[in-house]
Amino acid sequence: MLPGLKAGFTLDARLEADSEHLMWLGLCELRLMNDRRWPWLVLVPQRPGIEELHDLTPLDQAMLTFEANMVAQALKRTTGCAKINTGALGNIVRQLHVHVVARSEGDPGWPGPVWGHGLREPYRRGEARKFAETLRTAL
Template identity: 60%
Template sequence: MEECLLDDFILDRRLESDSDSVMQTGLCDLRLSKDARWPWLILVPRRANMTEIFELTPLDQVLLTFETEMTAAALKKITGATKINIGALGNIVRQLHVHVIARFEGDANWPGPVWSFGKAEPYEAGKRDEFIAKLREALSS
């Protein structure tokens, strides 16, 4: 397997335009979706040319699992969500990324999926910044 250097990593344009970076973890760029209807985080492993979890090295697979669970627990803690949805689909954006989404009974499409439902609603800058600060605090404790 060809080694994927961090220096070769380039974030997919759609991920870049549809989300804001929250922080760099050991492996991933943790990002917040710009759709305010759901607290929606995206973990993007900073490895070049990855499309599938099984393409990662065994160590990176462990790191991704750890960072996904850490992110999910922090999201549940700060939102009090009914359910945390985790998925790595990649049908539209091929670059490997994992969605971690807080869902609530009665949210915009409960209990249906968030993908391709309605029109995205942008965050108010202050609310986005406040949410990111809470998330960073939860992930650093």
């Protein structure tokens, strides 16, 4: 079992394919979406069978809010973005996960949502690692 992984928890295959592990937080695994158009992070609570925020215990809800805020603040500091978008949609990937996306005027798709906008642009070799190190330092 990986460090931080909770017994009985399995990451959705689509999340695993579209993102890279950054670090373990208290409740969540923090992942980087492999799309260089936006600094885009995903928090995945390590609880089996959870699809909705209200499925979490009150303590886990508080912890998820704390971790999402911590990640959003670090992302804003490191990118200098104009706006942080935070969302938990789950229409395609049912497993509860929270997107935290840094947005700036003039980025692809501004001011619209990042979902469904154009084709994903994977990080070039080394770019994701460098960005991940910057975020780890900020956190």
